[in-house]
Amino acid sequence: MPDVREVVDPVAVGRWFTALGVEHTAPLRFDRIGLGQSNLTFLVRDDADRRWVLRRPPLGQLLASAHDVVREARIMAALETTDVPAPRILGVVDDPTVSEVPLVLMEFVDGQVVDTMAIVESLTPARRRAIAESLPRTLAKIHAVDLTAVGLTDLASHKPYAVRQLKRWSGQWEQSKTRELPELDELTRKLTTDIPPQREVTLVHGDFHLRNVITAHDTGDIVAALDWELSTLGDPLADMGSLLAYWTEPGENTGGDFPASALPGFPNRAQMSAAYLELTGRDPAALRYWHAFGLWKLAVIGEGVLRRARDTPQNKAAAGTPTVERIDAIVHRALDVTEET
Incomplete structure (x- = not known):
């Protein structure tokens, strides 16, 4: 499992949170979640224990058209007005001053993931x-x-x-x-x-x-x-x-x-x-x-x-x-x- 500093810059992401108007209290903490082998997903917590989910492509060389988190976010955002249960998208960034790869921020949905x-x-x-x-x-x-x-x-x-x-x-x-x-x-x-x-x-x-x-x-x-x-x-x-x-x-x-x-x-x-x-x-x-x-x-x-x-x-x-x-x-x-x- 990669060290968080290899995949995300906590300080830069904090600035992005501020630009999005997402209320938070520094510092932000990032923990890898999920069992997926594809896009990397992190639970983000702030000092007040508020929670969000951050998603980014995996490390290494990627196949063409694979792991497109921006496209994925577009689909999920479109579903917000439907009966389909999906996390709400809070922000998408494709800016090298924040991250070398695109990032997607979404709401944290409380519940049980039946994955083991x-x-x-x-x-x-x-x-x-x-x-x-x-x-x-x-x-x-x-x-x-x-x-x-x-x-x-x-x-x-x-x-x-x-x-x-x-x-x-x-x-x-x-x-x-x-x-x-x-x-x-x-x-x-x-x-x-x-x-x-x-x-x-x-x-x-x-x-x-x-x-x-x-x-x-x-x-x-x-x-x-x-x-x-x-x-x-x-x-x-x-x-x-x-x-x-x-x-x-x-x-x-x-x-x-x-x-x-x-x-x-x-x-x-x-x-x-x-x-x-x-x-x-x-x-x-x-x-x-x-x-x-x-x-x-x-x-x-x-x-x-x-x-x-x-x-x-x-x-x-x-x-x-x-x-x-x-x-x-x-x-x-x-x-x-x-x-x-």
């Missing part, structure tokens, strides 16, 4: 179910956003989403892979051949799963969806497929250090899918494709994390680094999904 097995195991089965049931409800809210009303119609291309995503993530794989993986190449070919028709264009979160939300202490309802850096416009079923990719069931080996959804109380993938489809009325036929696609993307992301951790060890986070064995297991599982009927 210790936390999940401390929850009752009833609380686990309540949290799980809130996930498809939140996805339905994201996919119901009126793009014109919130000014996001130009966020991304309206061309077929699967084609765009296949091109993007194939490129990411080629730039970040640590070895040749023929099974992934085979999976890419299958996904390219079997694209289902796209019926609509909505806001897509892009990385929606249990670790990327904050839940209410009392009810388990989601009070904030986090990590919007992969958000774009596209097929809403892709988000559900991504959630299914993360949703490990008992006996599976793709969950890495976080096979949370295999514990008692959590619904299985079929039940999660049914809940989302009942809320939205969308066609279930394409979900198998998007489940396999979600696993493929998860494998590509995992390989990128592995590469960055090898190239720049300071980027490692508490979640650890994906192993080659886990990435291979995800690809194998995705190939199995493509064969299911």
